[in-house]
Structure formats: structure tokens, C-alpha cells
Amino acid sequence: MMRDITLGQYYNTDSVIHSLDPRTKLTLTFGYLILIFLISKMWLFAFAAAFIAVVTILSKVPFSMVLRSLKPMRWLLLFMFVLNLFMSRSGEVLFKWWIFELTTGGIRQALFMTFRLLLLVMGTSLMTFTTTPIALTDGLEKLLAPLKKIGFPAHELAMMMTIALRFIPILLEESDKITKAQLSRGADLESGNIIKKAKSMVPILVPLFISAFRRADELAMAMESRCYHGDEGRTRMRVLTLKKCDFTAFLVFALVFVSVLLLQNLMAF
Amino acid sequence: MSIVAEKLTYVYLENSSNSNVAIEDISIEIKQGEFWGIIGHTGSGKSTLVQHMNALMQPTSGKITVDGLDPAEKKNRAAVRRKVGLVFQYPEYQLFEETVLKDIAYGPLNMGYDTQTAYDMAREAMTLVGLNAARFENKSPFELSGGEKRRVAIAGTVAMRPAYLILDEPMAGLDPRGRKSVIDMLEKLRRETGCAIIMVSHSMDDIAACADKVAVLNKGRLVLCSSVDKVFSDTLKLRSMGLDVPQVSLLAEKLNESGIEMHNAIYDIEQMKAFVLERIGSRR
Numbered sequence: 001m002m003r004d005i006t007l008g009q010y011y012n013t014d015s016v017i018h019s020l021d022p023r024t025k026l027t028l029t030f031g032y033l034i035l036i037f038l039i040s041k042m043w044l045f046a047f048a049a050a051f052i053a054v055v056t057i058l059s060k061v062p063f064s065m066v067l068r069s070l071k072p073m074r075w076l077l078l079f080m081f082v083l084n085l086f087m088s089r090s091g092e093v094l095f096k097w098w099i100f101e102l103t104t105g106g107i108r109q110a111l112f113m114t115f116r117l118l119l120l121v122m123g124t125s126l127m128t129f130t131t132t133p134i135a136l137t138d139g140l141e142k143l144l145a146p147l148k149k150i151g152f153p154a155h156e157l158a159m160m161m162t163i164a165l166r167f168i169p170i171l172l173e174e175s176d177k178i179t180k181a182q183l184s185r186g187a188d189l190e191s192g193n194i195i196k197k198a199k200s201m202v203p204i205l206v207p208l209f210i211s212a213f214r215r216a217d218e219l220a221m222a223m224e225s226r227c228y229h230g231d232e233g234r235t236r237m238r239v240l241t242l243k244k245c246d247f248t249a250f251l252v253f254a255l256v257f258v259s260v261l262l263l264q265n266l267m268a269f
Numbered sequence: 270m271s272i273v274a275e276k277l278t279y280v281y282l283e284n285s286s287n288s289n290v291a292i293e294d295i296s297i298e299i300k301q302g303e304f305w306g307i308i309g310h311t312g313s314g315k316s317t318l319v320q321h322m323n324a325l326m327q328p329t330s331g332k333i334t335v336d337g338l339d340p341a342e343k344k345n346r347a348a349v350r351r352k353v354g355l356v357f358q359y360p361e362y363q364l365f366e367e368t369v370l371k372d373i374a375y376g377p378l379n380m381g382y383d384t385q386t387a388y389d390m391a392r393e394a395m396t397l398v399g400l401n402a403a404r405f406e407n408k409s410p411f412e413l414s415g416g417e418k419r420r421v422a423i424a425g426t427v428a429m430r431p432a433y434l435i436l437d438e439p440m441a442g443l444d445p446r447g448r449k450s451v452i453d454m455l456e457k458l459r460r461e462t463g464c465a466i467i468m469v470s471h472s473m474d475d476i477a478a479c480a481d482k483v484a485v486l487n488k489g490r491l492v493l494c495s496s497v498d499k500v501f502s503d504t505l506k507l508r509s510m511g512l513d514v515p516q517v518s519l520l521a522e523k524l525n526e527s528g529i530e531m532h533n534a535i536y537d538i539e540q541m542k543a544f545v546l547e548r549i550g551s552r553r
């Protein structure tokens with residue numbers, strides 16, 4: 001059913017990584033992305049992989065889940081691999097057919113890009129595994145708060161994201177229900193050509209939109225009747241505070257970051 | 270000709286860590302023309318059970334057949350859905366057409382009737398559910414009142430002339446008068462079309478008022494399943510599951526306790542009225 005689509009892939013347990021402040025995780029993930037892009041030697045990826053492995057163990061998220069997060073990317077990964085395989089032409093030519101030319105440089109480049117992408121996806125997945133979507137938007141709002149001075153609507157943006165996240169499961173459930181109701185009235189959603197299929201979606205989409213508008217209306221009313229008036233003077237129920245473990249995390253990551261870059265520049269190979 | 274369920278079991282999210290047995294080992298036979306009430310607490314599996322009867326869900330184990338047709342085979346599903354009409358909880362949220370008439374005719378059109386016949390069937394269904402066809406047919410379904418929308422939605426299923434009509438909490442969110450008029454409508458429907466009616470409800474009183482047979486679900490299991498008088502005279506068992514007993518049964522129980530003997534269980538308000546009047550009369 002539709003319900004299998006999970007947008008937030010939060011994995012609920014109790015771990016050091018889970019208890020880190022969302023701001024810390026957002027910043028460090030960003031730092032990690034930069035590090036991955038700065039790495040220019042294949043063997044240094046081993047460090048990044050080891051780093052990910054340690055974080056995974058600390059977070060108590062099963063390895064299989066982290067690997068599964070790569071599954072939706074498999075076609076992109078394959079495409080990137082093949083593209084890079086034939087795009088860069090350097091080193092020895094191993095194989096030649098028509099306009100395709102397989103070179104050692106190509107293989108190197110393809111492996112390099114694939115590793116980079118794999119590590120990127122795994123790192124960001126770890127963040128979403130260990131942080132609830134709501135905490136993420138909270139953290140994002142805080143991080144973007146300085147930009148409010150130049151008129152950037154950080155609070156509004158975060159509120160919109162929070163509401164959207166809250167409503168995704170509700171709308172999925174609702175579309176499931178409406179689909180069933182129309183199926184039991186004999187709706188045929190499967191057969192026919194594309195135009196007929198699109199037409200047969202109307203009895204599902206119209207009620208879904210109406211209900212989304214109704215819910216939006218009700219929510220706006222409920223927020224207003226509880227005196228919501230935007231960002232100004234609003235206090236929080238859960239105030240984000242940086243704890244000792246957050247500083248430790250920053251320190252550890254800084255060490256990894258610097259040592260990888262040092263290794264890259266000092267080692268000749 | 271009947272809906273037969275044999276050892277029906279359904280597990281939500283099977284093979285996952287939070288799998289949930291919604292119904293378990295349910296066997297029931299619903300014959301043509303009967304009026305069933307299905308009752309149970311929130312989460313007891315009522316909606317899950319009735320969706321199996323409409324081929325919207327396929328059992329994890331066990332079997333269900335509708336007039337001998339097994340919806341496990343894909344080719345039977347359309348036929349099963351023609352025989353069994355299912356009105357969901359809050360059905361007014363499924364309306365989508367520009368006019369009431371077009372919306373009600375959606376089912377018959379899907380069944381392959383031509384537009385004219387479908388519109389005639391829709392008008393007939395409107396009369397059956399107590400909507401004045403001439404007055405409502407060209408209105409937009411979105412400008413009706415809540416109760417009227419509900420009738421339109423029920424008519425949308427009735428128009429398909431099902432042999433079995435299932436309603437999942439048709440009274441939810443209606444005031445007492447609205448509830449009464451839905452009950453009257455269902456009784457009229459059964460009289461005039463002869464279809465079996467299966468009504469899911471939380472209210473013992475509503476079921477006592479119109480059903481002949483009752484199925485009581487508790488935590489996914491069928492705990493009681495027989496005629497209304499048998500089920501409602503088993504007040505002990507109903508109470509032990511934390512379910513209400515109809516108001517009239519409570520009165521009968523109290524009367525019994527205070528020494529006024531009642532030969533058979535009375536659960537219907539009209540019967541009770543007759544009994545009390547008769548007692549008062551004989552004493553004078």
C-alpha cells in the first residue's frame with residue numbers, strides 16, 4: 001500500500017548520536033559533505049568509511065538499514081559509474097569498441113565517483129536515521145536564524161516544513177481510504193491507456209484536494225485561535241541547548257577532518 | 270446465497286516488527302435479506318472485517334466467499350464488488366462530481382450501464398435514501414448539509430443495487446434525530462429492495478433498534494454471534510468485555526431484579542413499551 005512510502009526514515013532508539021543536538025548533526029553533516037568533496041585520493045575514502053562505520057555503531061542503527069538507504073540510488077549509482085567509465089580517457093587503453101574506450105583512468109575515475117556518492121548518501125542517511133524530521137526543521141530554523149536580520153523567513157520556512165511533514169502520513173492514509181471507497185463503487189484504476197488512467201484518478205484527486213484544503217483551513221483556524229502570530233515573541237516548548245556531547249562531537253569531527261586533509265597533503269601516494 | 274467467512278485472519282504489516290493481528294479466526298455466515306449489526310470497541314477489527322467482504326482486502330489466511338465467488342481470484346473481484354456495496358465511515362468525503370445526480374450515477378456507470386439508465390438508477394436510489402430527486406439532483410454535493418451529503422454518499426452505493434449493503438458506522442457524527450432517520454432509511458431499504466444489510470456501529474441501542482442478528486468483536490475475535498435477543502440477554506458477557514448493554518436491556522434487568530418477571534429478553538423500546546403498558550393495565 002501507499003503507506004510503505006516513508007519520507008522521514010527515523011529509526012527510533014536511544015543512542016549518543018540520537019541525543020546530539022540537531023544543529024550539531026546538521027553542521028557536522030555539512031562538514032562531512034565538504035570533506036568528502038575535498039578528498040582526492042581513493043585510499044582516503046577508507047577513513048571516511050571507517051568514520052561512517054563508527055558513527056553507525058554508536059547510533060545503534062543496524063548496518064543493513066544504512067545499506068538499504070542506498071537502494072533507491074542504485075540506478076543513479078550505476079548510471080554515474082558507467083558514464084565515468086567511458087568519459088575520462090587517461091592511462092592505458094584496455095579495450096576499444098566503436099566510440100567506446102575503456103581506460104585504466106576511466107576505471108579509476110568511475111570507482112572514485114561511485115565511492116564518493118556512496119559515502120555521501122550513507123552520511124546524510126545516518127543523519128535522517130537519527131534525527132526526527134521535526135527536530136531537523138527546528139535545528140534548521142535555529143541555524144538560519146541570523147539570516148532573519150536580512151529578511152529571510154527562517155521561521156515561516158521551518159513552520160511550513162513542519163506542517164508539511166505532519167500532513168504527509170495523514171494525506172497518504174486519506175488517499176488510501178478514498179481509493180478504497182471509489183474501488184468499491186466499481187472504479188477501474190488499472191486498465192486502459194494513459195488518458196483513461198489519468199481520467200480515472202479524478203474521483204480520487206478531487207476529494208483528496210478538497211480534504212487537504214479543509215484541513216488547511218481547520219489548522220489555520222486552530223492555530224489562530226491559539227494566538228499563533230508568527231515568530232515574534234514566540235517561546236519554545238523544547239529549547240535546543242548544546243550539551244557536552246555536542247562539543248565532543250565537534251572536536252572529534254575536527255580531528256578527523258584535519259587529519260584526513262593533512263594525510264592527503266603530506267603523503268606522496 | 271450468502272457471504273461465508275471461514276477462519277478469516279488478517280495481519281497488518283506482516284513480516285515487520287510492528288505487525289498487528291487485526292482479525293483472527295473469524296467464521297460467520299451472512300444470508301441474503303438478513304440485517305446484521307457488527308459491534309465492538311475501537312480497534313476491534315470491524316472495518317477490517319467488512320473490507321474483506323468487499324474484496325478490498327485479501328485475508329492473510331482463511332477464506333471468504335460471496336455467493337460462492339472467491340475474491341482471492343482477481344477476476345471475481347469486480348463481480349463481488351457489484352454484489353456487495355460498502356459505505357465507508359464518513360462517506361461524504363468521497364464525493365467528487367459537479368452534481369449530486371452525476372455523483373450517485375458514478376457506480377452504475379462503472380458497472381457499464383448507459384448514461385440514461387445510470388441516471389434513472391441514481392434517481393431511484395435518491396428516493397430510497399429519502400432525498401427528493403427533483404430538488405437535489407442538480408445541486409453541487411459540496412453545498413449540502415452534512416446529513417444530506419451522507420445520504421448522497423449512501424445513495425451512491427445503493428444505486429448499484431447491491432445484494433448486500435455494508436455500512437461502516439453510518440451514524441457517526443449525527444445527532445439523535447439524524448441517527449433515527451438513518452435507521453428508518455435502512456429498514457425501508459431492506460423492505461423495498463430485499464437486500465441484506467450489515468451495519469457496523471458503536472451503539473448497542475442503534476443495533477437493538479433494527480438488527481436481527483449481531484456479531485460482537487473483541488480484540489479481533491468473534492466472541493458472540495447470533496440473534497439479537499440471545500446476544501442482548503447475555504448482559505454478563507457483554508459487560509465483561511466492557512461493552513454497553515442497550516438501555517432497554519438495562520431496564521429489563523432492573524425490572525427482573527425488583528421481582529417483576531419477564532419471560533423473554535426484551536431489548537427493543539417498542540416491545541418494552543408494550544410490556545410496561547400491559548403490566549400497568551393488568552394491575553389496575
Ligand SMILES: Nc1ncnc2c1ncn2[C@@H]1O[C@H](COP(=O)(O)OP(=O)(O)OP(=O)(O)O)[C@@H](O)[C@H]1O
Pocket residue numbers: 281282289290291309310311312313314315316317318
Ligand atoms: N492500515 C493499517 N495499518 C496497520 N494497522 C492497522 C491499519 N488499519 C487498522 N489497523 C489496526 O488493526 C486493528 C483493527 O482496526 P480496524 O480499523 O478494523 O478497527 P475498527 O474495529 O474498525 O475500529 P473503529 O471502531 O475505531 O473504526 C487496530 O488495532 C488497528 O490499529
Ligand SMILES: [Mg+2]
Pocket residue numbers: 315316317358437
Ligand atoms: Mg472502523
